Amino acid sequence: MAKKESSLKNMLIALFSVTFIASASLGLVENATRGAIAEAARIKQEKAIKAVLPEFDKLGDAFMVKPKSGPDSLEVFPAYKGSEVVGMAIKTYTNSGFSGHISVMAGFKPDGTISGYSVLEHKETPGLGTKMVTWFRDATKAKQNVIGKNPGNINLTVSKDGGDVDAITAATISSRAFLDALQRAYDSVKDIDASTMKGGSK
Amino acid sequence: MSKFLTISPSPHVKGEESVQKIMLWVILAMVPAMVWSFVVFGMGAIITTSVAILSCVFFEYAISRFILKTENSVGDLSAFLTGMLLAFNVPSSLPIWMIIIGALVAIGIGKLSFGGLGNNPFNPALVGRVFLLISFPVDMTSWPVNNNSGVDGVTGATPLGLVKEAISSGTPISQLTDQVPSNMDLFFGNIGGSLGEISAIALILGALFMLYKKVITWHIPVSILGTMFVFAGLLWTVDSEQFMNPMFHLLTGGAMLGALYMATDMVTSPMTPKGQLIYGIGIGIITISIRVFGAYPEGISFAILIMNAVTPLLNRYCKPKDFGRRAK
């Protein structure tokens, strides 16, 4: 087939059809994947929440709280077993990581003890700062494990700064930042009276 | 006359200097600091130094002989010197295999990849050291405590590390006075740190010898230390609770070692006095910036490497004093 010559009409037609087809197919693909993308995001979030809280059967409505320090509000997800609040997952953050922003999902039992955490987003150095993903929940190392501890009772800072938690070797900065994020979460929710949030309100 | 006459273009006489001699003078200049490190850190220092030197010399020989297939240049002693400086830049407790990796990086990547002595744009020993620092931050920042008894295994912080920790956790400097060693201790080397950097006096003695032998000129050391002093001094005047005094900055960490022995490496520093002054000022500013504002307690290695990268530009734009060309 002969090549189309470059007349203005031909070109406009060609261009228009290319963009048209492109946009149409993109729209279709977007349509098709939208559900999956939203689902993936939801699963991710739910997984994170599951990982940090004790067993629950249903999540309540998420709400925002204003932290004591820092500009951005934190999102809180209350979890219920029956109508009992069994814990709250808080999406907290810090900006003092070695490479800036770190986002953590932290779980607290109603009494304020930490039930778990998972690091959602960070840019820390592989091999150093990245260790925080597991470091602070190593049940065999009492001095570095934060699970089951209550920030109200212990000093949630690294031992170098006089606190009760051992920092990651050679990554004190990341450790400090991580603990800062936890502390922020604790401070923002410690005054919420869990019992007032009756489950199944909706 | 038994043989043919020799013909060559003029000049027919040659000065006394040779590459080997220059390197030898630097090595000799470093002996006091080395001896001091042996005294302070004992066996660890001796092992570290000898492993570093041996492996640098070995890699220089092996790589040029078997990979590049060029004449090996072990004889010019520059690999020996690189090894010595590498050892000076690491804690005496560094595992031996890490030292060997450092030597391989210094010689293989830092030097021979560019064609050997004289061609490398970056200081090989520092390439090795920074590589180690980034790759093995834990071991590279575990300092054996400086106790003359030579007991191994106890680690402590360097004065710079101590201060960095304290400041970043919000402790004002006035509360640190009992932890930070006195200037006298810093000067004579009664502190923890990398093997060769601890005793300012030993390093200065050696540098005076190099100055006397005309291996180095005053421009680089003076501009580095001067800039550090002024910059740190400014910060200190602004807030002496947040920032350490300038003398402390000069005497701690690698300031002396870097300014006197590593920034002065002729291969990687600018050619003209003017270029050297700018180079030194750059190193000074970057070093203090990293120390004070950055994540690392010490920044002189990075500062020297960065200014090494600027050196070609300085060579390009800072020309020697001209003769009869000004009018043009």
Place this chain on the structure above:
Amino acid sequence: MSVTILYTIVTLSAIGVLAATILYLTAQKFKVYEDPRIDDVDEALPGANCGGCGYAGCRAFAEACVSKNELSDLFCPVGGNDCMTDIAGILGLEAIKKDPRVAVVRCNGTCENRPKTNTYDGAVSCAIASSLYGGDTNCSFGCLGCGDCVEVCDFDAIKMDPETGLPVVIDDKCVACGACVDACPRDLIELRRKMPKDRKIFVGCRNMDKGAAAKKACTVACIGCTKCAKECPFDAITIENNLAFIDSDKCKLCRKCVVVCPTNAIQELNFPPRKVKAEKPAAKVEAKPVAKKEKPAATNNEESTEPKN
């Protein structure tokens, strides 16, 4: 169909058509129309980028071929006639045929033929040695042996023979780019017509001194005696400045001149041994000039036949 798809189509088509129009307009305004034949020619070229054709590189040569639209003064010495025929085919033009050429070193001043009189100890560079003095022998026309020619050859086609101290051209690798010709400060290297089986006959000497002086400096020097010129049936030999020169375009390899030369200055390479001489191989060893002269021929032979099998 969801409303998003509609938006998508509208937005994207708008952006797309707008952007594409701008892109198109620019393309129309600026884009160099690059003759696709340039690519084809470029592909046909050997890609050595040696500059032997006189252009900055193969691409520049390809552009020249296409833009000039005739090939009369364009020739790629590396690709040779085959390559030029291909190019002519691509462009539908007539290629001119050039006889393939090969570099020849016109000096046979080996250690025996040309005794050393001093030792050179300057920078290893023929250009420098040559600007300093007449060289480390009494011949101020001969090879200086620092290998400037070897240095410039991009094709590894010229090597220093450590035994003779003279450069040797490896015929199979030489593409006649002429880089070495320019590099030699003594003008020793000549591009000569390539003959069958790499045979060659040439005057291996550039010494323009008078006969006696030349002969004193080097046993195989050309003394300008004109015997060869008289002998040559094809008028291929001219004598100028006490020096004979054999025009390779006229020479028919009859080897007559070789025999008459009183100093063995004319070299014959890659020929089968002469019957008369083959009978007395022992004589060769005694007659040093001859023996030595055959030497580079031998190396040459070896090297050049090697890649063939």
Place this chain on the structure above:
Amino acid sequence: MSKQNSSLKKIKHSGIVSRIEGATIIVSITNKSACASCHANGTCTSADKQDKEIEVHNYEGSVKVGNHVEVICNQEMGIKALFLGYLLPFLLVMLVLITATIITDREEIAGISALAVLVPYYIVLALLKQKIKKSFTFSINRVLE
């Protein structure tokens, strides 16, 4: 700087004489895109090439159409061109952007007015066409072939 290499002060570019109009020689140079200096530009055509024509006045030597020549201009000229072509409009855009942000605090207005300021800028440039022309002159350094 008392001494500066003169090669630093000159910018050279080779081109081909495409036309000669009286005293003006028009040299066509191929301007390559940033990617074109990459040696794979044969494979990658996002490496645009554009032909640009450059006018050379007052050349004393003789050239023919088709000659390869080396065109030079001094570095100050390049820097001036850079300033007028990119730096000044950039500064204008920034100025308007900052002012508009401060005054209106609305991003769309600030952004669009910042872009819009380029229109008058280019109009002014167009008006000054002749004047600018005078300050950008090229010369032929040597004939390559």
Place this chain on the structure above:
Amino acid sequence: MLKTFKIGGVHPAENKFSAGKQIETLPIPDMVTVPIAQHIGAPSTPVVKKGDEVKVGQLLAQSAGFVSANIHSPVSGKVFKIDDVLDSSGYKKKAIIIKVEGDEWEETIDRSTDLVKQTDLSPKEIVDRVAQSGIVGLGGATFPTHVKLAVPQGMTAEMLLINAVECEPYLTADHQLMMEKGAEIMVGIDLLMKAIGVKKAIIGIENNKPDAIKHLSQLAKEYAGVEVCALKVQYPQGGEKQLINAATGREVPSGALPISVGCVVNNVGTAYAVYEAVMKNKPLFERVVTVTGKSVSKPSNFMARVGMSVSQLVEAAGGLPEDTGKVISGGPMMGKALVTTDVPVTKGTSGVLIMREEEATRRTMKNCIRCAKCVSACPMGLEPYLLMTYAEKKMWEESEDSFVMDCIECGSCSYTCPADRPLLDYIRLGKGTVGQIMRSRKK
């Protein structure tokens, strides 16, 4: 502090073994070889032919252009032949070979040793005499002196500088000449001042010749405007640009001649030759030559006739030692290595230096370690390490832009380089090639 030039310089071991040795006159040999190219510029044209009888001082070859010089016979005898012979350049050049018979001088030459001070010649006449007598610069460059004395239109000379620096190690010819012929030199200076029309002359002498400084200062008292300037010992103070800079603080601009800063520079030997030519009518056919070296048994200063074989001088100084590795015509920094000692002495031969084998060979070169020693040694403010690289890589444009043409070939860079790089070898190559390119561009 003593004066010296502003940048660069080195200080090689002085080794002035022949200092204080009286100038000896050598016996006349049987045969002399007089090259026709003994100066910068066009080779002279022979005016004698084979078989001609010549006398001492008779014209042998005539100046062949503006920058060229006459050549006179150093001996009396018969022209044996005119042929190409190896000269100190290492190439064969044309020379007039004379078989010596007796020692018969031209009558016009005043052979007495009386000091003549008074003359009423005009400047023009002085310059003509200088030109007639074939005087060329004896400081090493052998530039025809009469050309220098003809100050170009539009320029004015302000002062004469006498180059008595002798900064080359080993050489003592100028030094000894000053000690023995001080009075004549002063007259020569007076004549030169007159010729170029200046009232001021400075004699630059390095501080390692205190006796010469004292002696000439004494003599200079009689001459208004002539002063002696003691200089710090520093090579290459003898380079004219450096000398001007050291003595006056002026800088000769790049590519310009000394006259552009109002100076004319002449060597002391030249001044003496001018005296002899003008006052005694004696053309230039002999000069002082130092023969020296660590292994030379009798380092000496000789008055040698042009055309004598270098080997004769060497014999007179005790013969060529067993372990000789190199024979140099001139000093160790600027001199030329000789292929053989069978080359003639010329007007430019200031010394013959014999080096032992172990001194003679260079060490193999290593990579440049960027120590910048060459940069700080270069008296012209160049960057030799770069210039060498440019030459190695054939980057001629960059060489030109880095002012390779300003190099005075003093060799301070090569001397000082710890990596034993043959810097000057390559820079000279660069200079030559760039010079050619520049010339071809002018055309």
Place this chain on the structure above:
Amino acid sequence: MNQMNNFTKGFIKENPVFVLLLGMCPTLGVTSSAINGLGMGLATTFVLVMANIVVSMVKNFIPDKVRIPSFIVIIATFVTIVELVMKGYLPALFDSLGLFIPLIVVNCVVLGRAEAFASKNNLLSSLIDGLGMGLGFAFALTLLGGVREFLGAGTIFNMTVYPEKYGMLLFILAPGAFIALGYLIAIINHFRKA
């Protein structure tokens, strides 16, 4: 043209990364591990193959002068598709490749092949060419990622080879990317020429 040759040339002879030095940003940016390299490589391969197919199909409809804009649109479409699909089904990989997925658009390998090959050849050849080039790219990225992961963390595809404490962290970080690629190219050049 020989289809086999068409396919294999992308691996060594005309490898886009090692030989042609194209698409250096993703090459350096995503290769901190073998798996990331592979993921990025495959994503690029997909775009390359699809773009090649479509371009060779529509080549005759598109007038020369709007070729490049049309190609850009086509490529960008496929990139977006990859982006959407990955986000939906491989969210973890998408997170680690991040910015470099959209940047496939400007990867010269893609546009280059479309323009230089697909717009001149038939569908089958274009498909094979795209596949070969893409897999060559993927191969290079995986190799580089593997080397960096091995040297830096002691693992390959997350399988531990030696204890992590011996790993040279630098190789996982930015400088390691440059250095590892530098030596890889040197080694490959050596063997290619030999």
Place this chain on the structure above:
Amino acid sequence: MEYIVIIIAAILSNNIVLAQFLGICPFLGVSKKISTAVGMTGAVTFVMTLATIVTYLVQKFVLDPFGLGFLQTISFILIIASLVQLVEIVLKKVSPSLYQALGVFLPLITTNCAILGVAILTIQNDYNLMEGVVYAIASAVGFGVALILFAGLREHLDLINVPKGMKGTPVALIVAGILAMAFMGFAGLV
């Protein structure tokens, strides 16, 4: 303060070339001469700023309101490509001589990852317009710093005898690697 953090991060600790790997092609390609490197920096600054402003507006006022975030890639690339070309056309029309001078001085700027990357990152980092612009400028400066340093080093490499196998790209990459390593010293500087 916010701006200083953005600036220092983009130039030093998070340098667009040495830490983020954007714009490697021009970094390796246009770095042969220092003067060109300087010119490139100026040109890239202008284009990057413009591109960021335009793409920001499109994202915030076209794509986002209609829920078309997924069209980011395709629309940005088209916009940037045409913007770059538009600048050239306009310049050529309004001042041919200026355009000629630039042509001799600089290579063309084409859409490269750096420009597209910065536009996308501005959106991803949730910068507002002003922050985005500052980020774009700082990135361009960071690009320039890396480019100019590298150009100087390349000129040095041209003058030395690099071992055969390392010549060209390999040694350039090693230099870039060591440079990146040195820049890691700025980590945490903000």
